[in-house]
Amino acid sequence: MSGQDEEELAMLLQAAIAGDEKAYAAFLRRTGALVRGFARRRIIDGSLDPEDIVQETLLAIHTKRHTWRSDAPVLPWVFAIARFKLIDAFRKRGRRVEIEIDDIIDTVAQQETERVSERDMRRVIDALTPGQRSVVAAISIEGHSIGETAAKYNMTETAVRVTLHRGLRAIAKKFGRS
Secondary structure (H helix, E strand, O other): OOOOHHHHHHHHHHHHHHHOOOHHHHHHHHHHHHHOOOOOOOOOOOOOOOHHHHHHHHHHHHHHHHHHOOOOOOOHHHHHHHHHHHHHHHHHHHHOOOOHHHHHHHHHOOOOOOOOOOOHHHHHHHHOOOHHHHHHHHHHHHOOOOOHHHOOOOOHEEEEEHHHHHHHHHHHHHOOOO
């Protein structure tokens, strides 16, 4: 921007502060173009939209236009506001990196299922009380429902659920997962 542009913007802003709406519209239009270029040059990764910076800057200029000193250059004031708005936007975004999952899907480890040997399972189930052993085996190993297990052992469904829960909790404690 040349010195003449600086002077024109300063005159437009002075007229705007004095109440000239056309001068204010011209000032905002020209300032918006300058801030847009400023933001585009600094947002290199596409993580922010330069238009958001332009709008935030113009809004701040509007609300703080009374703080500009008419004996000071206008462009450093405008670019200071734009710089702070850009910094605020980067802070809000945080240090987040976005990667398309398709780009890295081959490097993602597949979840391994934990396997317990039949012998270990039998040993753990044998350590349960006889009531817990029969309920846990009926539901977890044989695949019976709560209702079927209740009928098979002449228990209420609530008693089956409590027994199953206690048995599974005992197994989890045995494996160190209480």
